[in-house]
Amino acid sequence: MADEQELAEIQRRHWQHTYTAHPGMYGEQPSAPAVHAAGVFRKAGARDVLELGAGHGRDALYFARENFTVQATDFSATGLEQLRDAARTQGTAGQVTTAVHDIRDPLPLPDASVDAVFAHMLLCMALSTKEIHTAVAELRRILRPGGTFVYTVRHTGDAHYGTGTAHGDNIYEHGGFAVHFFDRALVDALADGWTLNEVHAFEEGDLPRRLWRITQTLPR
Incomplete structure (x- = not known):
């Protein structure tokens, strides 16, 4: 069983290789959660969006087309290069900035500087519970009231929970991808000090993957 640092580096290399071997692997259409989030953000009056784990950018580019200013981060430089190329092609390069960033590290952003944050299946990567809590605390710092x-x-x-290679802390690996499967207690703990607006269950993909879409807001 790999330790946390070793597992993180293995996953970084795996994603870098995956984006290199399969450019634009998720297609150009936005994810359903991103479409939902755009409506939530617009209703809240948000103008700028930080997307964590943006990959090759299908959702970040959608937010830009919806007239948000977007900051997109990912730990794959290859994925972000594909995102920038697509932004130039779509004419949204002026609305999108990118930065290579590992969610385990502090964000290079000032306190209370962002209106909204979106992360599709990033927090359930190969992150320990402690690392997830630290990441969400960092989001609380950079979000505006x-x-x-x-x-x-x-x-x-x-269906994959409890199967494959176990790494402890509810992390299981299939096909080279390690996933931290959330229980409801973790969702509730991450919302401590926030308003938990919604926990919506949905399915995605052929397995299908079973997910929650969580919306939470900071007090004003």
């Missing part, structure tokens, strides 16, 4: 966080995670009702 009243800011909104929409994220999705695979949960313990997923």
Whole structure:
């Protein structure tokens, strides 16, 4: 069983290789959670969006087309290069900035500087419970009062939960990809000090993957 640092580096290399071997692997259409989040953000009056784990950018580019200013981060430089190329092609390069960033590290952003944050299946990567809590605390720091966080995670009702290679802390690996499966207690703990607006169950993909879409906001 790999330790946390070793597992993180293995996953970084795996994603870098995956984006290199399969450019634009998720297609150009936005994810359903991103479409939902855009409506939530617009209703909240958000103008700028930080997307964590943006990959090659299908959701970040959608937010830009919806007239948000977007900051997109990912730990794959290859994925972000594909995102920038697509932004130039779509004419949204002026609305999108990118930064290589590992969610385990502090964000290079000032306090209370972002209206909204979106993360589709990033927090359920190969992160320990402690690292997840630290990441969400960092989002609380950079969000403005009243800011909104929409994220999705695979949960313990997923077919892959409890199978494959076990790494401890509810992390299981299949096909080279390690996933931290969330239980409801973790969702509730991450919302401590926030308003938990919604925990919506949905399915995605062929397995299908079973996920929650969580919306939470900071007090004003």
